[in-house]
Amino acid sequence: MECSYQKIHEVPPGFKPDLETAINFYKKGDNRERITHLFNQAIQTHKPYDDLFEIITAKGKIKWVRSIGIPIVKQGKCVRIYGTFQDINKQQVDRIKIETLLEETKGQNERLLNFAHIVSHNLHSHSGNLTMLLQLFRMEGENIDNTIFPLVEKATANLEETVVHLSEVVAMNTLTQEHIKRINLLDAVEKALINLNIKLKKAVVKVQIPKRTMVNAIPAYLDSILMNLLTNAYKYRKPRVPLEIIIISKKIDDHVVLNIQDNGIGIDLEKYGSKIFGMYKTFHPGKKSRGIGLFISRNQIETMGGKITVNSMPNLGSIFSLRFKK
Amino acid sequence: MKTIWIIDDDPIFTFIIKRMIDLSSFEHKIYVFTDAELALSKLQKLVQTNSNEIPEVLFLDINMPVLDGWQFLDELSKDGPFPVIHIYLVSSSIDPIDHKKAEEYGVVKQLLVKPLSVKKLEQIKADLNK
Numbered sequence: 431m432e433c434s435y436q437k438i439h440e441v442p443p444g445f446k447p448d449l450e451t452a453i454n455f456y457k458k459g460d461n462r463e464r465i466t467h468l469f470n471q472a473i474q475t476h477k478p479y480d481d482l483f484e485i486i487t488a489k490g491k492i493k494w495v496r497s498i499g500i501p502i503v504k505q506g507k508c509v510r511i512y513g514t515f516q517d518i519n520k521q522q523v524d525r526i527k528i529e530t531l532l533e534e535t536k537g538q539n540e541r542l543l544n545f546a547h548i549v550s551h552n553l554h555s556h557s558g559n560l561t562m563l564l565q566l567f568r569m570e571g572e573n574i575d576n577t578i579f580p581l582v583e584k585a586t587a588n589l590e591e592t593v594v595h596l597s598e599v600v601a602m603n604t605l606t607q608e609h610i611k612r613i614n615l616l617d618a619v620e621k622a623l624i625n626l627n628i629k630l631k632k633a634v635v636k637v638q639i640p641k642r643t644m645v646n647a648i649p650a651y652l653d654s655i656l657m658n659l660l661t662n663a664y665k666y667r668k669p670r671v672p673l674e675i676i677i678i679s680k681k682i683d684d685h686v687v688l689n690i691q692d693n694g695i696g697i698d699l700e701k702y703g704s705k706i707f708g709m710y711k712t713f714h715p716g717k718k719s720r721g722i723g724l725f726i727s728r729n730q731i732e733t734m735g736g737k738i739t740v741n742s743m744p745n746l747g748s749i750f751s752l753r754f755k756k
Numbered sequence: 757m758k759t760i761w762i763i764d765d766d767p768i769f770t771f772i773i774k775r776m777i778d779l780s781s782f783e784h785k786i787y788v789f790t791d792a793e794l795a796l797s798k799l800q801k802l803v804q805t806n807s808n809e810i811p812e813v814l815f816l817d818i819n820m821p822v823l824d825g826w827q828f829l830d831e832l833s834k835d836g837p838f839p840v841i842h843i844y845l846v847s848s849s850i851d852p853i854d855h856k857k858a859e860e861y862g863v864v865k866q867l868l869v870k871p872l873s874v875k876k877l878e879q880i881k882a883d884l885n886k
Contacts, residue, residue: 488858554848558870562772569779
């Protein structure tokens with residue numbers, strides 16, 4: 431202990447501080463006041479102390495230490511304080527660094543979100559105006575029989591679409607944990623199937639979800655994810671083969687996993703595995719994919735504290751697994 | 757003559773919606789306000805005197821400087837029973853929070869997301885006569 435005291439306080443060997451010197455190593459102000467108070471308390475009420483302080487070493491360095499004091503009591507009187515020190519400078523400095531970084535990141539995130547809101551809103555206003563002006567131009571019988579006008583229309587439509595995607599991504603970040611509710615999974619799946627009634631008319635859909643399965647989810651997100659996955663199953667069905675969809679839920683520990691399995695054209699995961707949930711990633715030419723659906727689904731499920739994974743084989747079909755908190 | 761009021765601070769949009777209404781089967785007289793406060797005080801006066809000049813349809817932008825769409829509705833509802841107006845909020849926002857809020861305001865018929873179309877306006881016209 432002597433040795434560590436020397437090392438921590440950077441004093442020469444054999445250095446024996448008296449009480450005043452010992453106290454004076456503590457940084458002036460809050461640190462010194464705190465140790466004085468704790469020390470006196472230990473003497474008077476025999477209460478041990480254990481706290482973190484900043485000291486200034488003999489060489490003038492500021493250091494974080496953990497200082498522990500145990501009163502030695504003989505016949506009801508405190509005869510001395512048995513003290514130990516621990517150098518926690520590195521941990522403490524790291525902790526403070528991390529905290530500062532976290533604060534900064536939080537602020538940056540807020541500003542970024544704010545910025546994204548403004549950008550998406552303003553962009554949307556402008557692109558919306560353009561879309562409407564072109565519509566008017568066409569309706570009012572202006573001369574549009576040239577090569578440029580249709581291209582302007584197409585470019586504007588593309589712009590509008592991109593801005594809508596951007597806004598969807600931004601809007602996603604506005605719903606948070608507070609919006610999470612307990613939802614009956616079977617009800618949600620049945621609702622989605624009803625909404626897709628026309629498309630899935632000829633499909634064989636099997637649903638195996640216990641009636642009372644509840645999950646923690648944001649209702650709008652759950653609806654959107656289910657619609658997206660089921661629409662994908664329909665969109666990427668095999669030609670001339672009746673579409674089959676199997677929807678099964680199971681409880682695993684404190685999670686509910688929902689598997690949506692289809693017999694569609696599948697995806698080559700070896701080739702595209704890491705990209706399937708990325709933005710603007712499409713894998714089936716000619717399918718009018720926007721490459722946004724799975725990106726949004728992934729963000730939505732992750733916002734709800736869940737996960738989405740996929741298993742797929744080309745020509746055999748895909749299984750999308752959603753993991754929810756129970 | 758029945759009237760439609762458009763309250764929106766974006767002059768390009770007010771031009772567009774006015775033109776679209778012209779191209780649709782509405783036979784209303786159109787008033788455009790780019791200043792929401794001015795529109796509010798005018799409307800409050802009409803409501804107080806129960807004037808027959810109270811608009812039948814109101815297109816109200818949500819995002820406006822000084823007085824936004826929500827505040828406009830709040831101010832209007834302070835003066836006792838809400839006048840009978842078909843109120844359509846107009847926004848370029850697809851923010852789910854706006855949509856939820858619009859549902860909470862019972863007086864709002866619908867939240868319309870820009871871009872609008874003549875077709876959409878015809879639907880609104882058809883709904884008026886229901």
